[in-house]
Amino acid sequence: MATTETSPVGGRFVTPFVKLLLAIWALGSAVAVVRFTRGLGAVSAMNDGYPWGIWIALDMVVGTALGSGGFAVALLVYVLHRGRYHPLIRPAILTAALGYTAGATAIVFDVGRYWNLWRVPVAPLFSSGGRFGWNFNSGLLEVALCVMAYTAVLWVETAVPVLEGLEAGPPGRLRSLAVAVRPALERSLPVVLALGVVLPMMHQSSLGSLLLVATTKLHPLWHTPLLPLLFLLSCVGVGYAAVVIEATFSGAVFGRPLELRILRELAGVMAALAGLLVVVRLADVTLRGRLPLAFAPSLLSGFFWLELALTGAAAVLLWRRRRAGTPGALVRAAGLLAAAGALYRIDVYLTAFDPGNGWRYFPSVGEILISLAIVSVETMAFLFAVRRFPILPRARRPAGSVPARAAS
Amino acid sequence: MVERETRGVSRRDFLKLCTVAAGAVGLPASAAEEMAAAASSSARPSIIWLHWQECTGCTESLLRTSAPGVAELILSLVSLDYHETLMAAAGQQAEEALSAAMARNRGKYVLVVEGSIPMKNPRGERVTRAADAAQAAYCRVAGKTALETTIAVAKDAAAIVSIGSCASWGGVASAEPNPTGAAGTREALHAVGIDRAVVSLPGCPANPYNLLGTVLQFATFGTLPALDEQGRPRFAYARTIHEDCPRRPHFDAGRFAQKFGDEGHRAGYCLYKLGCKGPATHARCSLEPFGEIPGAWPVGVGHPCFGCTEQKLAFRVPLHDTIEVERPTAPATYPPLVTRRGTVSPLATGLAGAAIGVLAGGGYLATRKLDASRKDGEGEKP
Amino acid sequence: MKLTRRQILKGGLAAAGAAAAGRAGARERRQPPPEAxxxxxxxxxxxxxxxxxxxxxxxxxxxxxxxxxxxxxxxxxxxxxxxxxxxxxxxxxxxxxxxxxxxxxxxxxxxxxxxxxxxxxxxxxxxxxxxxxxxxxxxxxxxxxxxxxxxxxxxxxxxxxxxxxxxxxxxxxxxxxxxxxxxxxxxxxxxxxxxxxxxxxxxxxxxxxxxxxxxxxxxxxxxxxxxxxxxxxxxxxxxxxxxxxxxxxxxxxxAVPAVSESVQHGIYYGMAAPVVLFAAALVAVHRRGGTDDQE
CATH class of the missing domain: 3.30.70.20 (Alpha-Beta Plaits)
Structure with missing residues (x-):
């Protein structure tokens, strides 16, 4: 169904970089053993004031925003039919599938009673006498169900190139399975693709709604009924930024053609989004009459302006790069937008969140190591997938393009 | 009564003491009169008092009580038919007194044991059968081992009381490596299969008032006081030293003597950090002073309690080691509304900084490289 | 056509946001149970x-x-x-x-x-x-x-x-x-x-x-x-x-959860917004058979 020619990169999987990732994974695994045998308190700095730490704020909330590239590009390609963005779709979907899976993994580390997680999707089946049904007042329930469903959707979408890869592989049981399954899968794709657009809009906005209930704890510069809208906008912006960064680097690292024209166009979209974010944010704070707080000399007002400055700078830079940006400049501007979005989300979940009673929080070494390990595994999975399956666009122009360097 | 008054105790004093004793064992004040009546009747219980491995400190502390003469009271409440320290007889005469006392009051006398019973035979093994009692190696009196005599006397006793830590659980003689196999009366009897209730009154020395309460109750009502799992009367051993300690406010306020002779020590601060065993020691030293002199006990004179009543502490845990608080209860300070909590580890800060730095710096350098490599690669389209 | 689709999406978002903002605080006040x-x-x-x-x-x-x-x-x-x-x-x-x-x-x-x-x-x-x-x-x-x-x-x-x-x-x-x-x-x-x-x-x-x-x-x-x-x-x-x-x-x-519940129920009022969005997305994807038009 893809019109973009894609092909596996091939080459050796275990490079020095992958060895480094393996080492980080090993360290994280050691911490994980302690976490599961001695409890959360043994490895994390989370406490009763800050019950959510970086596993939620970074791995889940920022991680899925970075993974929103899949949804954001799908929106362009399949809903708005901007077919020229098609070369970006497969790597974006793969990144999204991995990003969401990483976020879900972090959740398993984070929740205390993980063995009860199975109850969440099937709660209505086991509801008896009013106990344990779905509580539709809970934003987290919506996030949990949508993230579970969307992760499944992403893997179904990712299954297409994987099946293609298997079909191109040596004959055998796997290959015949792929040949049998792929047509059925592709027939169901429209529904899957439509779900793939709606589900992220639902849960990404709900990730913002989660903190609405913390009326006394979230700083008024951040606490607004528009939290869901701001989170939705920021996830699209951050998602595109992630796509730009990922496409540019994998193009350079694996010697694949770089669709610079597309990326520049995308920069225009991102610039508009970033500008919209700044406007909505300022309008919201002003209309709610909280603007004076932004001028109060405090660390938090500093963070507020830092977010706006990063987003604004990203908007300006992206706008200027939309016609003649070099790949490096595009990545830097996109990185700025991603950093702005990440900062906004971390601020809402941690920095601007103050439970009072003297609590404070900074992630522990154990938490950081597990986060790094999750990202390491995610990166290794990405490297493995692009080497083994047709994810990245094949060199299309016979002349003038850099020949595919198999390994680097 | 007249006879007793000639010994220097007035009826008024006697009644007063009986009331105190009744209160101590948890009986109503009316019991005091019955006690007084029982004490003046002629049917006084016979007591056989045996001494084994000990220092006689318990007897001494009993004898040295001052006004109103607890020792005299106890001794006049009972008929002390055999007591090696106090009796005039010796040798053959003493042995005859013992067997005569046993025969006269068979099944009715009270056995009081002072001192631990050595259980090891010459090969260093513990005796485990009553039939082997003669094989025990140490502490023979009149050709019989401590174990033999104890078994023989205990068999026909109406009640058995162990006075002092040695008789209760072995005392100092049972400290590692315990060469004689010293055991308390209860343990020794149980070891050879004699399953008798034994009232243990540990303490080094035991507080004579605890003996007074127990004996008064037995003499008056023929019953023994309620005991805890270790056979100690609850009226005396239910609470810990810590719970009634005069220095407790200092503990609650966090004021501790850090060294002997330091400012806190001289100011009378809590001795916990110097190794006080009070928090796990069941006794009532602060409420019922030895020899009726208030303050005349270890904590009172500035030394940590050494846990003399506790088998798990005394002569086992080093004198100045601190121990767990057995039953912590709410202290006398209050937390403020806001308490600084949560940790920020410098290592984590560094690690997070490094991760962000590598990401930002590495990312920036990589983008520079992107453009640089691009110039000699694919041509740029405007 | 494109404009319409875009409008559907943006309209849905705006409606949800407005509903959320408009309904906030409008939630009925709960009473304690009589035997509380x-x-x-x-x-x-x-x-x-x-x-x-x-x-x-x-x-x-x-x-x-x-x-x-x-x-x-x-x-x-x-x-x-x-x-x-x-x-x-x-x-x-x-x-x-x-x-x-x-x-x-x-x-x-x-x-x-x-x-x-x-x-x-x-x-x-x-x-x-x-x-x-x-x-x-x-x-x-x-x-x-x-x-x-x-x-x-x-x-x-x-x-x-x-x-x-x-x-x-x-x-x-x-x-x-x-x-x-x-x-x-x-x-x-x-x-x-x-x-x-x-x-x-x-x-x-x-x-x-x-x-x-x-x-x-x-x-x-x-x-x-x-x-x-x-x-x-x-x-x-x-x-x-x-x-x-x-x-x-x-x-x-x-009540503390009044605002969050109002926003949440505003957005998901009768599950209307997600269902409309899904239908619109499905129509849009189907319009070109799920494939793309190279522009």
């Missing part, structure tokens, strides 16, 4: 003896806590092993005690956010009850509670949420009235009736009686009568010593 039980804490009568703290620990079989130097049971706050604590508030010149435990809100935030109802408000007694079998340990309740009440046993490999459940396990079905459904140990042992247990209606009457009897002694307001949508644990404070100085949050009249 609760406690009255009278800060002017409390002497800080902490009999309630000790008895709570005993009756709930909670482990002892240690101070930082490992010496003593000295909890500074509610925690995974402390459901009730007495703290000391000071306004600079005067001091007052504050008893902290679950407030048993009329309209609780914790039950509003709990995914499958491990925390649930009993429809008859109004007690906020916890059932660990439905708890995944996500700790959203800790984030949501404005009183910082639910706590987590961080040091356990099998952790749980710990909070006051009004000693419902001490209920005596043989008795009549409030004692049949719960019997808080703290109220039972309080030597000065600073903590009283009863029905919420009865406690409100008792609080008003105390204020009326000694108007110079109390602030005239009862904390929890209206605050945060109302709570079933009510507070009285000394005249001139505000509830905020006492450490109780200033929540206004509205």
């Amino acid at each position: 039980v609760g406690m009255l804490y009278d800060a002017t009568r409390c002497i800080g003896c902490r009999a309630c703290v000790t008895k709570c620990r005993e009756e709930n079989k909670l482990p002892f806590e240690r101070s930082a130097d490992g010496l003593y049971d000295q909890p500074v706050d509610l925690s995974g092993s402390t459901k009730n604590v007495i703290r000391l508030a000071s306004d600079g010149t005067r001091t007052s005690f504050l008893k902290a435990q679950c407030m048993h809100c009329v309209d609780p935030a914790c039950t509003s956010v709990c995914m499958i109802g491990a925390l649930r408000k009993n429809p008859v007694t109004g007690i906020v009850e916890y059932d660990e079998n439905g708890c995944v340990g996500c700790r959203y309740c800790e984030v949501a509670c404005a009183f910082n009440v639910p706590k987590f046993t961080w040091e356990k490999a099998v952790p749980r949420i710990v909070k006051c459940e009004l000693c419902r396990h001490r209920a005596d079905p043989g008795k009549s009235g409030p004692l049949a459904v719960a019997n808080p140990a703290c109220a039972e042992v309080c030597p000065r009736a600073a903590v009283v247990y009863g029905t919420r209606a009865g406690l409100l009457a008792e609080a008003r009686r105390r204020i009326a009897e000694e108007p110079g002694r109390y602030e005239s307001r009862i904390y929890g009568e209206e605050d945060g949508g109302g709570t079933q644990v009510l507070y009285l404070t000394a005249r001139g010593f505000s509830f905020q100085q006492l450490g109780l949050p200033d929540l206004g009249r509205n």
Whole structure:
């Protein structure tokens, strides 16, 4: 169904970089053993004031925003039919599938009673006498169900190139399975693709709604009924930024053609989004009459302006790069937008969140190591997938393009 | 009564003491009169008092009580038919007194044991059968081992009381490596299969008032006081030293003597950090002073309690080691509304900084490289 | 065509946002169940003896806590092993005690956010009850509670949420009235009736009686009568010593979860927005058969 020619990169999987990732994974695994045998308190700095730490704020909330590239590009390609963005779709979907899976993994580390997680999707089946049904007042329930469903959707979408890869592989049981399954899968794709657009809009906005209930704890510069809208906008912006960064680097690292024209166009979209974010944010704070707080000399007002400055700078830079940006400049501007979005989300979940009673929080070494390990595994999975399956666009122009360097 | 008054105790004093004793064992004040009546009747219980491995400190502390003469009271409440320290007889005469006392009051006398019973035979093994009692190696009196005599006397006793830590659980003689196999009366009897209730009154020395309460109750009502799992009367051993300690406010306020002779020590601060065993020691030293002199006990004179009543502490845990608080209860300070909590580890800060730095710096350098490599690669389209 | 699609998407978003903003605060005010039980804490009568703290620990079989130097049971706050604590508030010149435990809100935030109802408000007694079998340990309740009440046993490999459940396990079905459904140990042992247990209606009457009897002694307001949508644990404070100085949050009249639930239900009103979005997306994808038009 893809019109973009894609092909596996091939080459050796275990490079020095992958060895480094393996080492980080090993360290994280050691911490994980302690976490599961001695409890959360043994490895994390989370406490009763800050019950959510970086596993939620970074791995889940920022991680899925970075993974929103899949949804954001799908929106362009399949809903708005901007077919020229098609070369970006497969790597974006793969990144999204991995990003969401990483976020879900972090959740398993984070929740205390993980063995009860199975109850969440099937709660209505086991509801008896009013106990344990779905509580539709809970934003987290919506996030949990949508993230579970969307992760499944992403893997179904990712299954297409994987099946293609298997079909191109040596004959055998796997290959015949792929040949049998792929047509059925592709027939169901429209529904899957439509779900793939709606589900992220639902849960990404709900990730913002989660903190609405913390009326006394979230700083008024951040606490607004528009939290869901701001989170939705920021996830699209951050998602595109992630796509730009990922496409540019994998193009350079694996010697694949770089669709610079597309990326520049995308920069225009991102610039508009970033500008919209700044406007909505300022309008919201002003209309709610909280603007004076932004001028109060405090660390938090500093963070507020830092977010706006990063987003604004990203908007300006992206706008200027939309016609003649070099790949490096595009990545830097996109990185700025991603950093702005990440900062906004971390601020809402941690920095601007103050439970009072003297609590404070900074992630522990154990938490950081597990986060790094999750990202390491995610990166290794990405490297493995692009080497083994047709994810990245094949060199299309016979002349003038850099020949595919198999390994680097 | 007249006879007793000639010994220097007035009826008024006697009644007063009986009331105190009744209160101590948890009986109503009316019991005091019955006690007084029982004490003046002629049917006084016979007591056989045996001494084994000990220092006689318990007897001494009993004898040295001052006004109103607890020792005299106890001794006049009972008929002390055999007591090696106090009796005039010796040798053959003493042995005859013992067997005569046993025969006269068979099944009715009270056995009081002072001192631990050595259980090891010459090969260093513990005796485990009553039939082997003669094989025990140490502490023979009149050709019989401590174990033999104890078994023989205990068999026909109406009640058995162990006075002092040695008789209760072995005392100092049972400290590692315990060469004689010293055991308390209860343990020794149980070891050879004699399953008798034994009232243990540990303490080094035991507080004579605890003996007074127990004996008064037995003499008056023929019953023994309620005991805890270790056979100690609850009226005396239910609470810990810590719970009634005069220095407790200092503990609650966090004021501790850090060294002997330091400012806190001289100011009378809590001795916990110097190794006080009070928090796990069941006794009532602060409420019922030895020899009726208030303050005349270890904590009172500035030394940590050494846990003399506790088998798990005394002569086992080093004198100045601190121990767990057995039953912590709410202290006398209050937390403020806001308490600084949560940790920020410098290592984590560094690690997070490094991760962000590598990401930002590495990312920036990589983008520079992107453009640089691009110039000699694919041509740029405007 | 493109414009229309874009409009559908943007229109949907705008509608959702507007609905959210418009409906916020419009949620109906919940009333406590008629037989709701609760406690009255009278800060002017409390002497800080902490009999309630000790008895709570005993009756709930909670482990002892240690101070930082490992010496003593000295909890500074509610925690995974402390459901009730007495703290000391000071306004600079005067001091007052504050008893902290679950407030048993009329309209609780914790039950509003709990995914499958491990925390649930009993429809008859109004007690906020916890059932660990439905708890995944996500700790959203800790984030949501404005009183910082639910706590987590961080040091356990099998952790749980710990909070006051009004000693419902001490209920005596043989008795009549409030004692049949719960019997808080703290109220039972309080030597000065600073903590009283009863029905919420009865406690409100008792609080008003105390204020009326000694108007110079109390602030005239009862904390929890209206605050945060109302709570079933009510507070009285000394005249001139505000509830905020006492450490109780200033929540206004509205229930804490009112805004979040309004926004959430506004966006998902009848699941209309997601269904419309899905239909629009499906139509859009189908229009070109799920493939793309190279432009």
